[in-house]
Amino acid sequence: xxxxxxxxxxxxxxxxxxxxxxxxxxxxxxxxxxxxxxxxxxxxxxxxxxxxxxxxxxxxxxxxxxxxxxxxxxxxxxxxxxxxxxxxxxxxxxxxxxxxxxxxxxxxxxxxxxxxxxxxxxxxxxxxxxxxxxxxxxxxxxxxxxxxxxxxxxxxxxxxxxxxxxxxxxxxxxxxxxxxxxxxxxxxxxxxxxxxxxxxxxxxxxxxxxxxxxxxxxxxxxxxxxxxxxxxxxxxxxxxxxxxxxxxxxxxxxxxxxxxxxxxxxxxxxxxxxxxxxxxxxxxxxxxxxxxxxxxxxx
Numbered sequence: 087x088x089x090x091x092x093x094x095x096x097x098x099x100x101x102x103x104x105x106x107x108x109x110x111x112x113x114x115x116x117x118x119x120x121x122x123x124x125x126x127x128x129x130x131x132x133x134x135x136x137x138x139x140x141x142x143x144x145x146x147x148x149x150x151x152x153x154x155x156x157x158x159x160x161x162x163x164x165x166x167x168x169x170x171x172x173x174x175x176x177x178x179x180x181x182x183x184x185x186x187x188x189x190x191x192x193x194x195x196x197x198x199x200x201x202x203x204x205x206x207x208x209x210x211x212x213x214x215x216x217x218x219x220x221x222x223x224x225x226x227x228x229x230x231x232x233x234x235x236x237x238x239x240x241x242x243x244x245x246x247x248x249x250x251x252x253x254x255x256x257x258x259x260x261x262x263x264x265x266x267x268x269x270x271x272x273x274x275x276x277x278x279x280x281x282x283x284x285x286x287x288x289x290x291x292x293x294x295x296x297x298x299x300x301x302x303x304x305x306x307x308x309x310x311x312x313x314x315x316x317x318x319x320x321x322x323x324x325x326x327x328x329x330x331x332x333x334x335x336x337x338x339x340x341x342x343x344x345x346x347x348x349x350x351x352x353x354x355x356x357x358x359x360x361x362x363x364x365x366x367x368x369x370x371x372x373x374x375x376x377x378x379x380x381x382x383x384x385x
Contacts, residue, residue, distance in 0.1 A: 096152060099144060102367055103156045106136050107231045113166055115202045115227040116173050130232055135374050137236035138280030142272040145251050150239035154189040160229040168225045174213045188241030195219060204228050251332050252278050256291055269335020270366060271320045274303045283308035297324050301336050309377040315344040338366040345376050
């Protein structure tokens, strides 16, 4: 049944966030955590690269929803008190008043700035509202991954959600024009991907069924004298995931990655390494560790 496939996709994303954020204390709201000493500079760079990739693969709405679920679970384990209102870091990214916050990123009291404090163990609010509506003894810092900003997406009204997804437009020879939800192919689409130095050379569709069309991509990504040539195949899934109102989109089938690197101080490029993959997250891991030069624990 389609629901089995789509549920496992969300569960896999949730598990990936658990691996990615396992060592992130996530309490940057407190002054003593400013600079996030719980993560090294390389760890921060890799976490942000992974977070951006997850958003490209799943779309902003789904990635934000799963992140909010994960952060809520982590919040249950927070025991650190605020201690003093003076320990709070001021909100630095206020947002105009949105009334479409589906994922709980905005202040639950004023609906404006991003929430940073949990009062009475229930309501996530901004620093200003926390001071005005709670005692410091009943306030805790809200758990935030270092890369939380990558997932912030207040959301859209339910009937507008389909408009919030990226789409690939295909024009057939008989004149029919269709828009396909980008889905996991977003990792290799120019206006969606977060991969550095990304250039797509070829993107072709094929197959007898226009409902489950195949999409082949040839692309290149480069960062710090390291590069990958990419050949990837996707198959379109027209079924929505859970309560979403749009098709899941292109699902990853396979990829061949050709990795090249030029060591610092050398003009010659090292012999390429060619690998083939049938797992999306394995592919992301090879790309990001190869580009950024830092390894993450195995999934």
